[in-house]
Amino acid sequence: MMDRDPIELRPGARVWHGFIDRKGQEALVDDIRRVVAAAPLFRPVTARGRPMSVRMTSAGVYGWVSDRSGYRYETRHPEGMAWPAIPDRVLGIWRAVSGVERAPQCCLVNFYDAGAKMGLHQDRDEADFAMPVVSISLGDDALFRIGGTERGGATKSVWLGSGDVAVLSGEARLAYHGIDRIRPGSSTLLPRGGRINLTLRVVD
Ligand code: MD6
Numbered sequence: 001m002m003d004r005d006p007i008e009l010r011p012g013a014r015v016w017h018g019f020i021d022r023k024g025q026e027a028l029v030d031d032i033r034r035v036v037a038a039a040p041l042f043r044p045v046t047a048r049g050r051p052m053s054v055r056m057t058s059a060g061v062y063g064w065v066s067d068r069s070g071y072r073y074e075t076r077h078p079e080g081m082a083w084p085a086i087p088d089r090v091l092g093i094w095r096a097v098s099g100v101e102r103a104p105q106c107c108l109v110n111f112y113d114a115g116a117k118m119g120l121h122q123d124r125d126e127a128d129f130a131m132p133v134v135s136i137s138l139g140d141d142a143l144f145r146i147g148g149t150e151r152g153g154a155t156k157s158v159w160l161g162s163g164d165v166a167v168l169s170g171e172a173r174l175a176y177h178g179i180d181r182i183r184p185g186s187s188t189l190l191p192r193g194g195r196i197n198l199t200l201r202v203v204d
């Protein structure tokens with residue numbers, strides 16, 4: 001499954017390029033189609049009322065939502081259903097790279113179309129920052145930018161391709177990071193193009 005050692009972008013921030021082979025990526029897309037069939041993608045609105053450019057849904061005990069009341073974890077989709085279970089194949093990737101015994105409680109599914117991006121942010125809505133965040137990239141390449149734990153510091157960028165896995169842990173767990181842009185048409189994995197990112201977290 002894994003064909004190389006990870007690249008360390010900064011202490012605690014690791015990327016395994018090519019972690020998941022094409023067959024594995026296709027199987028993950030099928031898993032995500034089932035998640036989206038049970039819990040449809042929605043476009044979150046920021047607390048200030050601005051629609052985000054990514055569409056989202058979640059699997060797991062908790063899903064991440066954002067609306068005019070702010071962002072938070074919820075046990076139900078905005079339409080009222082419980083979130084579907086995190087697919088076993090996704091849990092297997094967590095076990096392979098997370099280095100922790102606990103299972104993830106949230107698998108956030110982000111869908112990026114050609115113009116979508118994600119501003120620099122910290123993942124800090126979870127109770128225990130000793131638990132890493134694991135991210136899986138599928139489909140078009142994305143320019144991932146990571147800085148330090150303060151806003152405005154130096155950043156590094158790396159392209160995340162389909163099948164790449166990234167982990168933020170230790171001193172990078174609260175590092176600012178985001179997606180500047182995707183490279184439309186760079187992958188044939190998704191028939192209509194775009195990018196799926198899965199981020200896995202222990203929440204409580
Ligand atoms: C993305 N990723 O790749 C956005 N968060 O689309 C994240 O926000 C992220 O890649 C925490 C850890 C790794 C990540």
Ligand code: FE
Nearest residue numbers: 121122123177
């Ligand atoms: Fe994040």
